[in-house]
Amino acid sequence: MTILVFSDSHGNVENMARAVERLRPREIFHLGDCWRDGEALHALFPSLPLRQVAGNCDSPALRPRELLLEIQGKRILLCHGHAYRVKDSLLAAGFAAEAQRADLFLFGHTHRVFRDVRGQTLFFNPGSIGDPVSPTFGVIRIREGVLDAVPVSLDSI
Numbered sequence: 001m002t003i004l005v006f007s008d009s010h011g012n013v014e015n016m017a018r019a020v021e022r023l024r025p026r027e028i029f030h031l032g033d034c035w036r037d038g039e040a041l042h043a044l045f046p047s048l049p050l051r052q053v054a055g056n057c058d059s060p061a062l063r064p065r066e067l068l069l070e071i072q073g074k075r076i077l078l079c080h081g082h083a084y085r086v087k088d089s090l091l092a093a094g095f096a097a098e099a100q101r102a103d104l105f106l107f108g109h110t111h112r113v114f115r116d117v118r119g120q121t122l123f124f125n126p127g128s129i130g131d132p133v134s135p136t137f138g139v140i141r142i143r144e145g146v147l148d149a150v151p152v153s154l155d156s157i
Contacts, residue, residue: 001072005138005149006038007031007080007108008055010130013040015154019129019137020045022157029140031108031126032080033057055080055108074103074147076140081107081125090123097121103147104140113151124149 004025006016010033020028020041028048030038032055042050051069054062067078077100084092086107097105098119105123113136114125126138126149135154140147
């Protein structure tokens with residue numbers, strides 16, 4: 001199973017659409033900033049499941065702010081990251097991941113790609129698909145019980 005992960009699109013639906021057209025995922029995650037971009041992408045690809053969380057630039061009324069999913073036996077926690085202060089450290093995120101027994105903790109907010117295993121959890125930030133110079137996104141693959149997440153430069157596909 002292949003899942004595309006976008007964050008911090010900030011109005012750039014075209015970049016997300018390009019990645020979807022090229023990689024043809026089974027599902028899409030949008031980690032916030034901007035919610036309406038996720039909706040616009042879903043309108044372009046209505047047959048693809050979309051799960052999204054609200055970010056700090058989205059309306060406070062939008063929900064959810066966080067999602068815990070179980071896909072093929074893997075627990076995946078989606079959030080934007082601002083509520084865990086990920087720009088400062090991953091300490092609060094680590095406590096949340098441990099409390100939720102997350103195999104994968106997905107976050108955005110920093111606009112920087114990040115991938116690191118801490119304890120039993122893979123922490124992954126796909127960067128910013130809306131970056132005007134170097135847009136990035138993530139690809140999650142779950143195969144035969146093995147989960148991985150890798151960053152991808154939009155320019156490389």
